[in-house]
Amino acid sequence: MATTTDVAAPVAARRRTGALAWIRRNPTITIGAAILAALVVSAFLAPWLADDPLSFEPINRLKRPSEQFWFGTDQFGRDVYSRVIYGTRISLAVGISVAVFATAVGLAVGVLCGYYKRADAIVMRIMDGLMAIPSILLAIALITLMKASLFIVIVAISIPEIPRVVRLVRSVVLTVRGQPYIEAAIASGTRGLTIMVRHILPNTIAPLIVQATYVCASAILTEAGLSFLGAGTPPEIPSWGNVISLGRTFFQIAPWIIFFPGVLLAITVLAINLVGDGLRDTLDPRIARRM
Amino acid sequence: MTALATATAAPAAAPASSDTILSVRDLRTQFFTRDGVVRAVDGVSFDLKRGETLCIVGESGCGKSVTALSILRLIPRGAGRIVGGSIKFEGTELTTLPEDQMRKIRGNRISMIFQEPMTSLNPVLTVGAQIAESLHIHQGLDRRAAWDRAVEMLSIVRIADPKRRAGEYPHQLSGGMRQRVMIAIALACNPKVLIADEPTTALDVTIQAQILNLMLELKERLGTAIVLITHDLGVVAETAQRVIVMYAGRKAEEASVEELFRNPIHPYTRGLMGSIPRRTATGRRSNIRGRLQEISGIVPSLREEIPGCAFAPRCSYAVDRCRTEQPPLDPHGPYHLAACWEAARVAATPR
Amino acid sequence: MTAYIIRRLLATIPVMIVVALFVFFLLHLTPGDPAAVIAGDDATPTEIEGVRRKLGLDRPVWEQFGIYVWGLLNGDLGTSIFSNLPVTTLVAQRLEPSLVLALSTLLVAVVFAIPMGVVAAWKARTAVDRIVMGFSVIGFAVPVFLVGYLLIYVFAIELRWLPVQGYRPLSQGIDQTARSIVLPAFALGMVYMALIARITRASMLEVLSEDYIRTAHAKGVATRSVLLRHALKNAAVPIVTVIGIGLALLISGVVITETVFNIPGLGRLTVDAILKRDYPIIQGLIILFAGVKVMVNLMIDISYTFFDPRIRY
Numbered sequence: 023m024a025t026t027t028d029v030a031a032p033v034a035a036r037r038r039t040g041a042l043a044w045i046r047r048n049p050t051i052t053i054g055a056a057i058l059a060a061l062v063v064s065a066f067l068a069p070w071l072a073d074d075p076l077s078f079e080p081i082n083r084l085k086r087p088s089e090q091f092w093f094g095t096d097q098f099g100r101d102v103y104s105r106v107i108y109g110t111r112i113s114l115a116v117g118i119s120v121a122v123f124a125t126a127v128g129l130a131v132g133v134l135c136g137y138y139k140r141a142d143a144i145v146m147r148i149m150d151g152l153m154a155i156p157s158i159l160l161a162i163a164l165i166t167l168m169k170a171s172l173f174i175v176i177v178a179i180s181i182p183e184i185p186r187v188v189r190l191v192r193s194v195v196l197t198v199r200g201q202p203y204i205e206a207a208i209a210s211g212t213r214g215l216t217i218m219v220r221h222i223l224p225n226t227i228a229p230l231i232v233q234a235t236y237v238c239a240s241a242i243l244t245e246a247g248l249s250f251l252g253a254g255t256p257p258e259i260p261s262w263g264n265v266i267s268l269g270r271t272f273f274q275i276a277p278w279i280i281f282f283p284g285v286l287l288a289i290t291v292l293a294i295n296l297v298g299d300g301l302r303d304t305l306d307p308r309i310a311r312r313m
Numbered sequence: 314m315t316a317l318a319t320a321t322a323a324p325a326a327a328p329a330s331s332d333t334i335l336s337v338r339d340l341r342t343q344f345f346t347r348d349g350v351v352r353a354v355d356g357v358s359f360d361l362k363r364g365e366t367l368c369i370v371g372e373s374g375c376g377k378s379v380t381a382l383s384i385l386r387l388i389p390r391g392a393g394r395i396v397g398g399s400i401k402f403e404g405t406e407l408t409t410l411p412e413d414q415m416r417k418i419r420g421n422r423i424s425m426i427f428q429e430p431m432t433s434l435n436p437v438l439t440v441g442a443q444i445a446e447s448l449h450i451h452q453g454l455d456r457r458a459a460w461d462r463a464v465e466m467l468s469i470v471r472i473a474d475p476k477r478r479a480g481e482y483p484h485q486l487s488g489g490m491r492q493r494v495m496i497a498i499a500l501a502c503n504p505k506v507l508i509a510d511e512p513t514t515a516l517d518v519t520i521q522a523q524i525l526n527l528m529l530e531l532k533e534r535l536g537t538a539i540v541l542i543t544h545d546l547g548v549v550a551e552t553a554q555r556v557i558v559m560y561a562g563r564k565a566e567e568a569s570v571e572e573l574f575r576n577p578i579h580p581y582t583r584g585l586m587g588s589i590p591r592r593t594a595t596g597r598r599s600n601i602r603g604r605l606q607e608i609s610g611i612v613p614s615l616r617e618e619i620p621g622c623a624f625a626p627r628c629s630y631a632v633d634r635c636r637t638e639q640p641p642l643d644p645h646g647p648y649h650l651a652a653c654w655e656a657a658r659v660a661a662t663p664r
Numbered sequence: 665m666t667a668y669i670i671r672r673l674l675a676t677i678p679v680m681i682v683v684a685l686f687v688f689f690l691l692h693l694t695p696g697d698p699a700a701v702i703a704g705d706d707a708t709p710t711e712i713e714g715v716r717r718k719l720g721l722d723r724p725v726w727e728q729f730g731i732y733v734w735g736l737l738n739g740d741l742g743t744s745i746f747s748n749l750p751v752t753t754l755v756a757q758r759l760e761p762s763l764v765l766a767l768s769t770l771l772v773a774v775v776f777a778i779p780m781g782v783v784a785a786w787k788a789r790t791a792v793d794r795i796v797m798g799f800s801v802i803g804f805a806v807p808v809f810l811v812g813y814l815l816i817y818v819f820a821i822e823l824r825w826l827p828v829q830g831y832r833p834l835s836q837g838i839d840q841t842a843r844s845i846v847l848p849a850f851a852l853g854m855v856y857m858a859l860i861a862r863i864t865r866a867s868m869l870e871v872l873s874e875d876y877i878r879t880a881h882a883k884g885v886a887t888r889s890v891l892l893r894h895a896l897k898n899a900a901v902p903i904v905t906v907i908g909i910g911l912a913l914l915i916s917g918v919v920i921t922e923t924v925f926n927i928p929g930l931g932r933l934t935v936d937a938i939l940k941r942d943y944p945i946i947q948g949l950i951i952l953f954a955g956v957k958v959m960v961n962l963m964i965d966i967s968y969t970f971f972d973p974r975i976r977y
Contacts, residue, residue: 147678147682148682150678150679150682151678151680151681151683151686151954152682154679154680154682154683154954154957155683155686155950155953155954156916158915158916158919158920159915159916159919159934159949159950159953162934162938162946163687163943163947163950166701166937166938166941166943166946167690167698167702168701239805243807246807247808247809247916247920250809250920250923251919251920251934251935252935252938252939266809270923270924273813273816273817274821277813280809280810281810281813281814284807284810285810287807288802288805288806288807288810289805291807292801292802292805295805296801387878387881387882391788416884416886418884419881419882419883419884420882420883420884420885421884427875427878427879429875432874432875433875433876433878434879435876435880435894436876436898436972436973436974437898437971437972437973438893446883447883447884450883450884450885450886451884482973482974484973484974498879498883
């Protein structure tokens with residue numbers, strides 16, 4: 023072809039700008055992922071980025087944000103900036119653990135329900151019951167009955183999230199089960215387990231990933247809410263909710279104690295939601311239309 | 314056939330006379346998509362006289378519905394717009410009319426009936442309320458009076474038990490009844506012009522004739538002029554006085570209905586006629602075998618500017634000139650326009 | 665219709681049984697001695713024994729459950745360990761502020777969010793739309809307490825337009841109540857507004873592309889009337905559904921909002937119960953809120969018939 027050179031140039035240019043073009047087409051997911059990456063990095067590098075979040079100097083009580091204390095200090099003279107940086111670890115850990123835990127349990131139960139009709143009737147009644155309970159109260163009930171620990175908080179936040187995952191997985195399984203190729207596999211004598219692993223599970227992955235991001239965001243908010251109410255992470259752990267909770271009594275004279283962790287919390291949840299929305303739009307247009 | 318001889322006598326390129334109620338000149342409507350500009354209507358002109366029936370025929374995608382929507386300025390904002398030409402209704406220029414003035418014309422002086430009776434009525438409002446709404450807006454009738462008149466309209470479009478039906482919702486009515494309701498809505502305010510966009514396409518064959526007859530009868534009674542948009546030449550033959558054949562957003566041919574059926578000039582028109590089944594044995598060639606003759610090829614993409622005749626790629630008469638130069642609408646007889654460079658050769662070929 | 669309502673009411677029975685089973689057995693299935701946990705770290709064995717007897721943990725499990733369910737059926741939600749008052753009495757004392765807060769929030773959210781969603785859909789892909797959607801995305805991420813404290817800071821501390829915290833009961837005059845509830849209602853309403861605005865926009869966008877909207881335009885109906893009379897009613901079912909779903913958010917949010925604004929409602933009752941580990945109160949509140957939620961869902965489903973004549977039960 024005589025025009026090869028003419029044609030090749032724009033193709034190369036396009037390839038070079040491929041990543042840029044993708045970013046331009048998916049601005050929300052890019053912004054969300056960038057913020058999340060920054061948060062993860064600061065969580066890992068907390069010991070280098072911040073001072074000891076627990077050391078307190080009574081002389082520096084309730085100091086305004088300054089060059090020395092970027093986010094000010096709390097009533098014990100603890101550096102809010104250091105506490106907030108370390109808090110990132112707690113929030114992300116809780117968010118990710120809950121997302122993984124709730125999704126894993128929800129997936130197992132959902133596949134079971136979608137596949138075995140007898141289990142379905144009973145389990146779905148239980149799920150209906152769980153869904154009727156306001157999630158924060160359910161978590162509070164669990165936490166009042168047990169000694170406070172991060173693990174209990176994660177379990178308590180996960181339980182109310184499970185029914186939603188179960189319903190999602192179950193609906194996917196039921197849809198896929200009705201497909202002709204599954205009927206064919208059953209008719210040709212493929213074992214139930216094989217069908218599940220080979221044909222049904224792959225179909226649940228895309229919607230589950232999307233759901234998991236929303237569960238993660240909501241778990242981070244719930245943890246903060248629980249800690250704020252005094253029913254969450256043990257108070258000695260510097261989670262954002264605990265920092266805010268302690269700032270409650272002093273917010274009229276030291277609003278920064280609440281402001282900084284609150285804003286970071288909002289930014290984190292926003293970033294996760296943006297990634298979730300982006301994933302939803304790219305992975306599963308069907309859900310996108312339903313939302 | 315109900316075509317009147319008077320229409321035939323009209324001069325070919327008549328200037329808008331006092332008899333003309335709607336005059337469209339060089340209308341251009343374009344849609345702006347991600348893939349480029351779609352020239353849906355590309356320079357269409359026609360006149361509509363008081364009380365007459367004008368048919369616009371063509372395949373789907375030829376721009377006939379867009380022409381209709383353009384007249385009422387119902388092209389979805391953001392998707393497309395009228396980019397040129399003029400539409401004069403009783404001497405008023407519609408393309409530049411302020412929106413609130415335009416609203417007073419819609420459903421009042423010019424009405425429209427759509428193709429899909431199943432989806433064109435609002436599912437959450439009673440049919441009575443939907444008819445009464447027009448009367449309330451345009452004639453200022455109060456609720457009671459508008460409702461009574463709505464019930465009357467239902468009986469005019471021959472819906473049995475109109476009092477009860479007025480209180481029903483669209484899903485409780487059959488397709489034919491819904492289209493009758495659409496007609497009742499359209500005619501409630503005695504419009505001067507009724508634009509009917511494929512009003513019978515979605516209906517059962519038995520219902521189609523009833524609806525067409527109802528429209529024609531009401532037209533006579535109210536003196537409404539009708540622009541009937543259809544792809545069905547059978548409908549054209551039964552209803553129209555004059556016909557416009559559209560292809561790829563342009564007017565291909567225009568004539569009185571008798572003239573067009575007797576002596577189609579444009580190869581596209583001929584193709585269309587070849588693709589309708591005939592009842593009589595007078596048909597030739599393809600019809601002997603009783604098969605529908607299709608026009609080979611597909612409707613061209615309207616995204617690219619078409620330099621010559623849009624039909625050229627599918628036309629067996631096409632010569633080089635057809636692909637490079639757009640043919641003008643030339644007169645071929647007292648009232649007969651066709652846009653074809655090879656008209657003489659086509660006319661000489663027996664069908 | 666009546667048959668449907670009866671059927672639905674019967675269907676709520678298994679749900680409520682599951683809820684009752686859950687809150688009851690939670691106490692027994694938790695590892696360790698719940699009496700010891702509830703009595704607290706410094707409790708003496710006698711105190712722990714006292715808690716055990718109050719909770720009835722010294723009796724056989726099935727007998728306890730029987731007594732519990734019998735109590736529920738008679739409208740007994742349990743008795744507080746510390747105040748010895750019935751939970752129903754405690755709830756009745758704290759009900760007004762929470763109810764006022766919840767209803768004002770609902771009102772604020774619906775009044776602001778639906779017009780926002782309608783306008784965003786009408787002006788889709790314009791700056792107005794982007795602002796509404798941006799608000800919706802952010803509103804969904806910002807925690808209630810941050811909004812609450814920001815509102816207090818701006819409108820109560822800096823501008824001094826409204827009281828900082830507290831609640832004035834209706835008996836002191838509705839205008840006082842209104843002044844005390846404005847900020848909490850907006851703080852709690854933020855998430856709710858974001859949710860409703862988003863769904864309203866999506867639902868309206870879908871409806872606005874329908875043929876009957878074109879018919880309405882062709883009839884010469886004014887834009888305002890096309891949006892409100894022709895489109896919104898058709899878009900209502902998803903919106904009403906999401907309002908129902910959002911009520912769950914509202915119940916959780918009430919607890920936090922009442923803490924931020926120092927409102928002596930059910931949320932405060934919950935927080936006090938957490939601090940004293942007064943499990944019967946939390947148990948009773950769960951049953952109560954679950955019941956409310958189930959009833960609201962039923963009402964939402966029934967309301968569909970009002971918006972869409974095609975839905976018949």
